[in-house]
Amino acid sequence: MEQMPDNLENPIVKKYGQPQEIKAFSEYAKKGLEAYEKTAFTRMIKDDDIVLDLGCGAGREAKAVAALCSKVYALDLVHGMLKTAKGFVGENNVYFIRADATYLPVRNNTVDVVLMAKQLMNHITGSQQRTITMNEVYRVLKPAGRVYLTVHNNLFNIGIVHLLNGVYKIMHASPDPRKQGRAQGAGDSGTDLVNLLAGFFLLKPKSMFVNVYRRIASKVRKNYTGKEAGDWEISQVSDACSPFKSPYHNFTVKEISSLAIHAGFRIDEIRDIWELSDKRTLPQFLRKGAFTMVLILKKE
Numbered sequence: 001m002e003q004m005p006d007n008l009e010n011p012i013v014k015k016y017g018q019p020q021e022i023k024a025f026s027e028y029a030k031k032g033l034e035a036y037e038k039t040a041f042t043r044m045i046k047d048d049d050i051v052l053d054l055g056c057g058a059g060r061e062a063k064a065v066a067a068l069c070s071k072v073y074a075l076d077l078v079h080g081m082l083k084t085a086k087g088f089v090g091e092n093n094v095y096f097i098r099a100d101a102t103y104l105p106v107r108n109n110t111v112d113v114v115l116m117a118k119q120l121m122n123h124i125t126g127s128q129q130r131t132i133t134m135n136e137v138y139r140v141l142k143p144a145g146r147v148y149l150t151v152h153n154n155l156f157n158i159g160i161v162h163l164l165n166g167v168y169k170i171m172h173a174s175p176d177p178r179k180q181g182r183a184q185g186a187g188d189s190g191t192d193l194v195n196l197l198a199g200f201f202l203l204k205p206k207s208m209f210v211n212v213y214r215r216i217a218s219k220v221r222k223n224y225t226g227k228e229a230g231d232w233e234i235s236q237v238s239d240a241c242s243p244f245k246s247p248y249h250n251f252t253v254k255e256i257s258s259l260a261i262h263a264g265f266r267i268d269e270i271r272d273i274w275e276l277s278d279k280r281t282l283p284q285f286l287r288k289g290a291f292t293m294v295l296i297l298k299k300e
Helices: 011-016 019-029 035-044 060-066 079-089 127-140 159-171 192-202 205-220 253-263 273-278 284-289
Strands: 050-054 071-076 094-098 111-116 141-152 231-234 246-249 265-272 292-299
Touching (some): 011 019, 035 060, 035 141, 111 127, 127 253, 141 253, 159 284, 253 265, 265 273, 273 292
Parallel strands (some): 050 111
């Protein structure tokens, strides 16, 4: 495998290359996997698998997964993150490479599992770039290879369902917090209460009008400030709040499903992370209200 040079103009590199971001991700890496990740990874990763960890950050996933498989290729754009990850992981079967997800320096049909954890796809700007990324993932996977993918929902499309999702989870919450994996923040992407409050907020007419305007503008003016429906800029993605903003794209269930199918994948599962951490099952329609969705894909 050969390395690609950094694109120093990439806003992701600027954002995540900040010392405070690297420190925040390093501290988070020490906490290990979330409960829902443990459930998913132990189910889909085998002893002899080769795993590709895209957007490895400070090495949180790579360190944990190294004990489950034969080899891990951990890729990231940010030199500082990779340097930190190397020092943290300390496993002989993990190899670090600086690379872009839209151009993977990996041969065809060589990887068993690809991890796109912690909303990697949300950070890829533009539908064309996201399509290229999914095609690249499909290319490097062996036949029947698997993908673990998480995305944040485009909440503006689903205020009602998001509200119902939060209500349902509060009503069916386990009385034992250990069963929910809360000890390591399994609900860090949106606790039940946050889901509920966000549902109320997203029902406000202003929020709906903002999204309607964005959708109309993106249809009428293709160069609508360079954005598509679901695109945002966010300043805080970790416990740090570095000065640069990060482009961020939230997905609807339909959008991320279409992206995966178009690349050639079969969708084995789409779940709310709550279902994996609490080991319960949401009614199908309420999954559209998940704050964070987990997709398990398979190459056909």
